[in-house]
Each structure stands twice: as structure tokens, then as C-alpha cells.
Amino acid sequence: MTTAPGIHRGLAGVVVDTTEISTVIQETNSLTYRGYPVQDLAAQRSFEEVAHLLWYGELPDAAQLSDFRARERALRPLDRTTLELLARLPETCHPMDVLRTAVSFFGAEDPTEDDGSPAANRAKSLTLLARLPTVVAADQRRRRGLDPIPPDPSLGYAENVFHMCFGSVPGPDVVRCFEISLILYAEHSFNASTFTARVVTSTLSDLHSAVTAAIGALKGPLHGGANEAVMHMLLEIGDPDRAGEWLDEALAAKRKIMGFGHRVYKEGDSRVPIMQDALDRLVARAADPEVTRLATLHAALRHAMISRKGIHPNLDYPAGLAYHLMGFDIPAFTPIFVMSRVTGWTAHITEQLAHNSLIRPLASYAGQEQRAVPAAS
Ligand SMILES: CC(=O)SCCNC(=O)CCNC(=O)[C@H](O)C(C)(C)COP(=O)(O)OP(=O)(O)OC[C@H]1O[C@@H](n2cnc3c(N)ncnc32)[C@H](O)[C@@H]1OP(=O)(O)O
Numbered sequence: 001m002t003t004a005p006g007i008h009r010g011l012a013g014v015v016v017d018t019t020e021i022s023t024v025i026q027e028t029n030s031l032t033y034r035g036y037p038v039q040d041l042a043a044q045r046s047f048e049e050v051a052h053l054l055w056y057g058e059l060p061d062a063a064q065l066s067d068f069r070a071r072e073r074a075l076r077p078l079d080r081t082t083l084e085l086l087a088r089l090p091e092t093c094h095p096m097d098v099l100r101t102a103v104s105f106f107g108a109e110d111p112t113e114d115d116g117s118p119a120a121n122r123a124k125s126l127t128l129l130a131r132l133p134t135v136v137a138a139d140q141r142r143r144r145g146l147d148p149i150p151p152d153p154s155l156g157y158a159e160n161v162f163h164m165c166f167g168s169v170p171g172p173d174v175v176r177c178f179e180i181s182l183i184l185y186a187e188h189s190f191n192a193s194t195f196t197a198r199v200v201t202s203t204l205s206d207l208h209s210a211v212t213a214a215i216g217a218l219k220g221p222l223h224g225g226a227n228e229a230v231m232h233m234l235l236e237i238g239d240p241d242r243a244g245e246w247l248d249e250a251l252a253a254k255r256k257i258m259g260f261g262h263r264v265y266k267e268g269d270s271r272v273p274i275m276q277d278a279l280d281r282l283v284a285r286a287a288d289p290e291v292t293r294l295a296t297l298h299a300a301l302r303h304a305m306i307s308r309k310g311i312h313p314n315l316d317y318p319a320g321l322a323y324h325l326m327g328f329d330i331p332a333f334t335p336i337f338v339m340s341r342v343t344g345w346t347a348h349i350t351e352q353l354a355h356n357s358l359i360r361p362l363a364s365y366a367g368q369e370q371r372a373v374p375a376a377s
């Protein structure tokens, strides 16, 4: 179907508002959070510092960071009611459904849900940041037939995710690779899930409703769900020597190749080189033939896609394989994205409320001409 002049299907190229939180600079293929290049944040800072930066506009000083960490660590445990509720959800549902239900439930329990003040919303955001990994870890363990492991307040945010999922914390290089992925996933301007959160917020609805809706938007394979789809695709291809042939068949069948392409970046995603470096270190550290085979396949498909179509990988491409090598189950990959992106979503919710205007575009009607209602028989 052709698009009539003046109609921007998918809002492609449409600038709908201003933001002070982050910017994707297409010309230089770069991304900044509150003015800081994301590669410098990934190289030098913790995920907790980045969360503080996104919410408060500045990196924390030592005292602010220590206070932020103490508050986040204290908020991690889930109460019995939540654990029981989550245990009742069918294991056939996707972990993103579990996470969406958990956030909705937290909203129903929140006594201050109507108070949309920046301070109340920041408190709710911190609670979500602290609790989401506990939900994700408990859900992954349940699907493996294991009991949940309570959070450990002596561990940093990234370390605690491993502790709750696996009962142990891997070496610092693996934890750092995970933390880099959290920093890179944290914020990306007006992407589909963030825009969803802003649309819900623009009606003056509450924070948990906006985050619940954003989780729904992130789940789809054209957005966050692609990090899982990447891993399914690599396992489907299986053999590095088959990458080119598989790609030709998939393109001939008009399949979308998961983890490639982007609405904004056309010459490659600014975050990919950083994540790919971290992934390469993970592969080298593993020194395992099976890991090397997967990494070779990953590289072969990337080269084939760039040479056939000129389409570059997005962040989900290296992140998907990295999460697999870290030992997470594939259905937990997009929930991990949520743990991180909740910082960006909630920063945007606060910003939307500060300069709110109801988001309500127009549509050009293309349906039936006006006609008379036939008499009921
Ligand atoms: C964290 C994130 O959310 S990053 C995005 C994660 N999503 C994915 O990896 C899913 C795969 N990628 C895609 O589907 C797309 O690249 C999107 C949805 C991300 C961006 O899409 P859009 O900006 O709408 O571009 P669109 O889908 O129109 O693609 C333009 C052209 O490139 C092709 N193309 C783009 N991406 C891909 C892909 N991954 N595989 C095959 N072809 C592709 C399209 O088929 C289209 O070709 P055509 O003009 O011949 O019809």
C-alpha cells in the first residue's frame, strides 16, 4: 500500500518533542546520555552511576552514589505475596509476560500511585530498578525447577543478577561485560517502548501503567525481542559454513534478519563496537571450541549481511550472543533489557510530565464513504 503525501507511517522522520536525556547523532554515529558519550560511560562508570545520571541529570558524587547504592540494595527483596503471584503464572507464558504482570501488580499495590510528582516517581523508579532483577531471576530459576535465591545486599547491581540467577558470581570480566550491556541498553531517545511510555504518561496516567505498556512494546521482535530472536537464529543456522547460504534463503523468503537494521542508524549502531569488543573478550576468555564456533558463525553472518544488503547489526546482535555465553536462558534476554531500559523509560516519564502535552496524532481516513445504516432485519 502506498503512503499519501504528508503521512508518516511509523512516524519515520517525525520530530515530536524535545528531550534533554539522550541524543542519537546520526551524522557521527554516536550516542550521548545527558551529554556524555556512551562509550566513555561504558568504559569508566557503573550501571548505578548511569541510572543516577539519567534520572537526576548528573553523575553522582561519592556520597550520592553510596546513598543511591544503599537504597537500591535495600529495595531488592520481593515479598511473599509477589513471589506467590508470580509462581501462579503458567510456565508456558513468556518471561516478559511475567515481568509485565509483576510491574502491573506493583502498581496496584502502590499507595502513592496517583502522586506523579518527580520525587514520588523517582522513588517508584528506584524500587522498580531494584526489584526487576529479583523477578527475572526467580522466574528463570522456576523454569529450571529451582527455588529463588534472595538478593545479596553486599553485591553490586550486575553481580547480584548473577548471584540470584545462578547462585554464584562469575569473574569480574564477565560481570563487566554484562554491566556494559546494561549501560548500552539503558536509554535510546524516542524508541518505540519509550515513546509508548510517554504516550501513556501524556494522558496523566501513572508510572506503573506507563512502564507496563513499555514492557509490552519492548517485547516485540522488531524491538527488544530481537536479542532473543538473534540467538534462536544462530542456533537454527548452527554451522558457520552455512551462514551465507542460510542468509540467501532467508532473504529470498523475505525474512527479517534479526539483530540487523535500525530505524535511525543506517551506517551501523553506535553501541555495537563497544558491545562487540566486550563479547570478543568473553569469547577469548572462554577458550572453548563450541564458543569459538558460535562466535565464528556470528561473525560470518554479520559479514554476509553487510556484503549482501549493506545492513549493519544493531545492539541486539552482540548482546544476544553475549547473554547466551553468560549462561542466561534465551527467554530471559529481553527481560534483562527491561532491567536496564527501565531507567530510560522512567527518566522520560518524568520529562514528559514536566512539559506535558497529550500525545494524539491525526490519521487520514481511508475507509468507506459515509453511508446510510441499513434498517435492522
Ligand atoms: C534495540 C532495538 O530495538 S534495535 C532493533 C531490533 N530489531 C531487529 O533487529 C529486527 C530486524 N530489523 C528490522 O526489522 C528493521 O531493521 C527495523 C524494524 C529495526 C527498522 O526498520 P525500518 O526503519 O522500518 O526499516 P524497514 O523495515 O522499512 O527496512 C528498510 C529496508 O531494509 C530492509 N531491512 C531492514 N532491516 C532488515 C533486516 N533485519 N532483515 C532484512 N531486511 C531488512 C527492509 O526489508 C526494507 O527493504 P525494502 O526497502 O526493499 O522493502
Ligand SMILES: O=C([O-])CC(=O)C(=O)O
Residues within 6 Å of the ligand: 185, 187, 188, 190, 191, 192, 262, 263, 264, 314, 315
Ligand atoms: O532506537 C530504537 O528505535 C531502538 C533501539 O535501538 C533501542 O531502543 O535501543
